[in-house]
Amino acid sequence: MFKGKKQKTIITSLIVGISLTLTACEWAEDLLDEVSDSTSSTGYYQFVNLVPQSPIIEFLVDDQSIAELAFGDASTIESVAKDSYDLGFNQILPNSSNDEFTSNDGVSVSNDIISTYIIYGDTDVPSSLTLTTDISELFDEDFDENYDAIIQFIHLSNSAFDIDVYWLNEGEDLLNKVADHTLSYENSSDEVEIQSGIYKLVLTESGTDNIIASSDSITVSTGDAQIFALTNYLTAGSDDPVYSIINIETDSARELTNEAQAAKIRFSHGISAPDYSDIFLDIYLTDSDIDNEANLIANTLEFGALSNLVDIEIENVDTSDTRSFYIMDSIKEEKIDTFSVDLQPSSRMLILTSGDTSSSITVNDYEEELRIIDTHAKVLISHSIDDIKSDAIDVLIINDGSNPDTYSAQIELSYMGNADYELESGDYDVYIYNASTGELIIETSLRGIEKGEVVNLIATDYTYGGTPYQLHTYYNE
Numbered sequence: 374m375f376k377g378k379k380q381k382t383i384i385t386s387l388i389v390g391i392s393l394t395l396t397a398c399e400w401a402e403d404l405l406d407e408v409s410d411s412t413s414s415t416g417y418y419q420f421v422n423l424v425p426q427s428p429i430i431e432f433l434v435d436d437q438s439i440a441e442l443a444f445g446d447a448s449t450i451e452s453v454a455k456d457s458y459d460l461g462f463n464q465i466l467p468n469s470s471n472d473e474f475t476s477n478d479g480v481s482v483s484n485d486i487i488s489t490y491i492i493y494g495d496t497d498v499p500s501s502l503t504l505t506t507d508i509s510e511l512f513d514e515d516f517d518e519n520y521d522a523i524i525q526f527i528h529l530s531n532s533a534f535d536i537d538v539y540w541l542n543e544g545e546d547l548l549n550k551v552a553d554h555t556l557s558y559e560n561s562s563d564e565v566e567i568q569s570g571i572y573k574l575v576l577t578e579s580g581t582d583n584i585i586a587s588s589d590s591i592t593v594s595t596g597d598a599q600i601f602a603l604t605n606y607l608t609a610g611s612d613d614p615v616y617s618i619i620n621i622e623t624d625s626a627r628e629l630t631n632e633a634q635a636a637k638i639r640f641s642h643g644i645s646a647p648d649y650s651d652i653f654l655d656i657y658l659t660d661s662d663i664d665n666e667a668n669l670i671a672n673t674l675e676f677g678a679l680s681n682l683v684d685i686e687i688e689n690v691d692t693s694d695t696r697s698f699y700i701m702d703s704i705k706e707e708k709i710d711t712f713s714v715d716l717q718p719s720s721r722m723l724i725l726t727s728g729d730t731s732s733s734i735t736v737n738d739y740e741e742e743l744r745i746i747d748t749h750a751k752v753l754i755s756h757s758i759d760d761i762k763s764d765a766i767d768v769l770i771i772n773d774g775s776n777p778d779t780y781s782a783q784i785e786l787s788y789m790g791n792a793d794y795e796l797e798s799g800d801y802d803v804y805i806y807n808a809s810t811g812e813l814i815i816e817t818s819l820r821g822i823e824k825g826e827v828v829n830l831i832a833t834d835y836t837y838g839g840t841p842y843q844l845h846t847y848y849n850e
């Protein structure tokens with residue numbers, strides 16, 4: 374059963390994106406008709422998955438599937454007859470014909486009430502929070518129309534102490550500002566009535582100027598009702614929580630960019646010659662400054678290896694920073710290549726490199742999905758084989774000892790492409806084929822895969838180029 378179940382009633386609030394001035398949303402028009410009908414017996418519900426380390430969760434109402442939501446997602450608002458409904462939850466697991474039943478609960482829907490049901494907390498025993506919104510007053514002829522929208526804030530980060538909430542105009546800072554709200558864990562603010570506009574949200578440790586999360590350029594339109602939830606999750610390769618602001622609206626939810634957190638970046642050394650490389654940031658190296666360690670990102674990185682994650686502070690949080698990087702031959706102390714990357718706050722970028730110094734170097738960057746999932750593992754697969762850069766690769770991952778001839782590849786990757794794949798605990802065999810010719814080019818194994826692991830698999834040329842190709846395995850710990 375869910376632990377710490379809470380029920381909160383908040384009048385004229387929350388997910389009322391149903392619009393105070395009635396937007397053109399089709400569902401809002403239907404809602405107006407129902408609310409204006411005195412005989413109406415309709416209520417509404419919405420579901421939100423804020424369990425930080427969860428897999429995708431299926432929400433069922435009276436044994437009927439309503440939505441499958443990843444962490445940070447919300448369903449659209451659904452209208453139903455007022456009643457009590459049984460809720461069920463399935464964790465969507467990989468390689469499983471039946472989803473794992475997690476728990477059950479219930480929600481009561483009342484006339485002209487929106488019930489927003491949120492699950493959060495631990496993956497194995499999540500907590501629940503139901504927020505209810507009385508919408509009848511919104512369409513009363515005496516309703517106060519001196520504001521355009523409603524917002525609300527919820528503190529669901531179990532890694533943060535009490536927080537102070539600052540709701541500012543776009544571009545403002547905290548100088549001489551007083552907190553609008555102070556929230557303890559699992560608590561929410563009252564509804565806040567505001568004008569439409571562009572705003573900034575800043576969350577600090579209560580009583581301090583230590584910013585936990587911040588997001589600028591938040592647009593609030595007439596008729597909006599938005600929820601801003603602070604939560605956090607863990608990523609592989611780091612002990613530090615990632616603080617996240619989830620913006621819940623009437624038809625979805627999204628993770629806002631947390632401008633208070635640095636970008637993180639790391640490199641794969643897929644250049645088959647030289648054996649070792651150094652990566653420097655923002656400086657063009659000459660013999661005189663080759664030892665400038667202040668800008669050294671990765672030192673003597675071996676072929677096939679991944680560097681550690683490095684924090685890079687972002688100066689221009691609105692448009693991102695363009696940062697220049699220099700790859701050096703560690704032994705010869707010669708520059709191999711120069712490239713630039715656009716970095717956003719709180720992003721996690723992997724830089725793939727490929728080729729060799731005798732021909733050409735290829736560099737590609739992409740956002741890594743390093744969030745840990747408690748129920749199973751996942752592998753992050755990359756194609757950096759320069760020798761077949763004109764061809765994609767097919768990747769087949771099957772249980773140890775299974776016959777590969779009876780399976781089809783799960784993943785196809787173009788050159789310098791990447792993909793995620795989820796696995797249950799166990800032992801696996803990995804087969805990689807040239808997608809154009811069907812030739813088996815790599816065969817290897819993964820042993821002892823465990824829940825919560827995030828593993829990088831990077832296919833490259835052999836040392837000094839060409840075959841046999843290699844699959845480098847990196848366990849993020």
